Amino acid sequence: MSRRTRFGLALALALGAAPVAANDLRFGIANAPSSMDPHFHNLLVNNMTLQHVFEPLTWEEVDGRITPRLAEGWRIVDDTTWEFRLRRDVRFHDGAPLTADDVIFTLARVPTVPNSPGLFVTFVRPIVGIDKVDDHTLRLRTASPYPFLPRDLTAIMILSERVHRNATTADFNSGRVMVGTGPYRFLRYAPNESVELAANPAYRNGAPPWNTVSIRAITQDGARGAALLAGDIDIMDRVPGSDLARFRADPRIRLASIPAASLVYMFPDGNRPEVPFVTDHAGRPLPANPLADVRVRRALAMSIDRTTFADRLLEGQAAPAHQLLGPIAEGHNPSLPPIPYDPEGARRLLAEAGYPDGFSITIHGPTGFIPDDGKMLQAVGQYFTRIGVRTRVETQPRNVFFPKATARDFSMFLGSWVGTLGANTLRALLTTYSPERGWGAFNRQRYSNPTLDSLMDRALATLDDEGRNRLIAEAERVVMEDMALIPLVSTRSTWAMRADKVEYTPSPLSRSQAMLARPVK
Template identity: 25%
Template sequence: MKLKAIFSNLALATALSAVALSAAPAFAAGKMTVSSPQDPGSWDPIDTFLVNWASVATNIYDGLVYRGPDLKIVPALATSWEELDEGKRIRFHLRENVKFHNGEDFNAEAVKFTFERLLGEEGGKGPQRSNYVAIDKVEVIDDKTVDLHLKDTDPVLMIKLAGYGAMIVPPKYIQEKGDDFFNANPVGTGPFKVTSYKPKVGIQMEAFADHWGGAPKLSELEYRFISEPATAVAELQAGRVDLVIPPTIPISMIPTIQSDPKLEIVTTAGPTVHSLRFNTRDGITADPRVRKALILGVDRDTIIQSILGGQAEAIGSLQGALSFGYDPELKPLPYDPEAAKKLLAEAGVKPGATVQIDIRGNDATLNEVVQAISSYLQMIGITATIKPYETNVLLNDIIPQGKTGAMFQQSWGGWTFDYDNTAYSMYHTGEKWNPYDDDPKMNEMLESQRAITDRAKREVILKDIAKYAAERALEMPLYNQKAIYGINKRVKDFVPAPDSRLRLTEVSVD
């Protein structure tokens, strides 16, 4: 990691941050209500990978560093940092006079507790620990200085420290209340403080006036969990919701929102990619010829234009153009139904063979897409049945336990904008999102790139991983979709985040 080079302007960024803190106004009276399609089920940072968690919790927690909509890493709870011992140690200098929402002091011990918990037994129960295994131990130098000792190189570590599992949590609060209580009663150092959480209903927050970055402009912030897209849009139209976040809004409902003079659609390029992954262990999709045939049999370009209204780009691997490791030369397989039929015949698959496609029941857009895919597969002799699941069931039970049909929806945020975060999770043996495949060659490539700090060399390997995954036809890559927000015009100064990780400190409402 070339941290010194990357953050050569760190002193300037810190100075600007300090100016912003001193100039931050007191919050104005005003409540904003946001529609989110999913209740993550736990607000503990180590329990989740869900974008819908981050879109809320980015307002509750802080990390050592922060990455905003411009994708740049800037100081947060750490004001500065530097590499020591040839990159084997990173020293963080911590912000002073920071409090958790419960009044507990933020200090080096809180950082140590956070990472030891993440890397320990409790972290092992969730999906985040594998993202931070490069950290060997945390050493407290003094109350405001902490060292992360690394056992392995991780070229994406600084980005990971800006999100999810690396959010700093209060030691005394968790030790006194317990993990189960913390899941439903989160406490962080962020700009908003949780006042109420009703599972499956919503979470309410109030401005944290003592936040180190200054009080937010909003006095209250509410997230409502509305899984049905039509309901979310209706609530937006009625004025009971101010913002509907991705991936809720179906393409077909964009004109409805645009026709309302009180509302508007805001879009930005995002990291989210959609695919149908294959069960490579069981049934006809264990044969790579069949997998390739199913991909060739679907006209994804037509789907993007007719169903998605052009609000997406076809992909050849599980990443969009903003991802480090993206290879513009790796083109999606073309639509070729005759070649598909030939491969199916070679594999001994007779017309009328069936496949089951498992999807998230509340994803209206993907549901339309899969209906079209089913029709295309019918034309090459494959009968597809579509099985919708409640999102948490699909993501926490069906996929990780290897209980899917032949194909299953994998929509992935790729929030680090680095292909490693996607590829390692999807393809390495033993990972939660890889219930079926065990490929030593893939494992070796995935592991080798994590030890390389030379960006050019590492990029070559990441591109090779994408090519190898495509050669093996591990999934049917569908598209990289824009992040689509529906918003009431009474909301001011809203900046759409590519990864839906919204920090709503500067937003106000009329």
């Protein structure tokens, strides 16, 4: 039996059967992680869960600041070289020290993970060379000036070269190689159900306050609320608007809420001459893809009453979104006008585009992935239908939906994005798809706009914050004039918890993590 296997068995025997106590935290979350491999799927629920066990070099705080994590600091050596100094007190859960070799191994592994539905490659592609200065210092070289490297590295959790050299995604999912540097140690993973963790008593900042952490996926909003009220969990995320009044009136419950750095949008495929699920009203194929016409995309955007959508449909748990980048995002363009709610104007645009009687379409989306996603998709379908675009709605479980969206099986789908950096939002969602450059990693409809790409080339090489944000704001104007995506709302993130047990720091990045929870004293 290997040392690593003995370590895992001993930990499970020592901590796995501990009863629920005051310092045992039980989370009820809306989605289950799709994998324990920290480089397999760039998904919020995966990242926020795995960051208990694994850590990046740098960290994005709740207020958006980038701070050291495994790195103790960094500096710019020249326009294309960053030097990172590693903390010397970091130990993996098996006792081995963190070295520069582990970081070099990790950065090389990220682009090689097979079958990923959402790669992390965007965050490492700017790195064209790595120089090891010593065991705790390394220099990362980029092809051109690149100001976002410390921020990008917040997304890359660092592995152990010794433990993970030949590890597969299946090895992580089995728990065999779940050895990180984080404040919690891995106990077990039940796919689509739960993750169990235990405090790391040897953590460099001291043992965390929770002895054990149970992260349980409860996908139905009502079931999560019922579990909290019954005392089966201590805290739940993604509180629906329909539960707010009840929770506010219950003295046993405490709420924590914050506007999220989020965007919910519809993504039309205007890139192909023919697309699936678009026909005339008799079900016959159309001679051309109507979504390729910006007038059609703009008409669909104008059909939606975003204020009613946010206030009534989502019961105040969202704000209207009129561009991709919200007010708290770097690069937000305050000069862009709001998208008008104008059904009559939308019908005129359809007629100008050659569709006076509209057409028929089926729109798709995940279910249970973001708050009220199925309800939002139904509402979008009703708005489209009112201007003559007869719309059917199909929702699918996320494990079915995302591979199909990536394979371009849909003409239009509902998506979401969370992030405070406008450059990353545009680079991931709308720059021309290029695995070599790490661009368009989530550009599932393969939108392409040379003007946008040119602006992003310049922005990503601009070290001056003010000048870069002007370029990003101009890029935002370009994509909104083209209505590349149809923004819907920016959501709020709300957690509910037992008032006698948990206090929580809400995150605009919608993180549900034990590190943001504190026992009530």
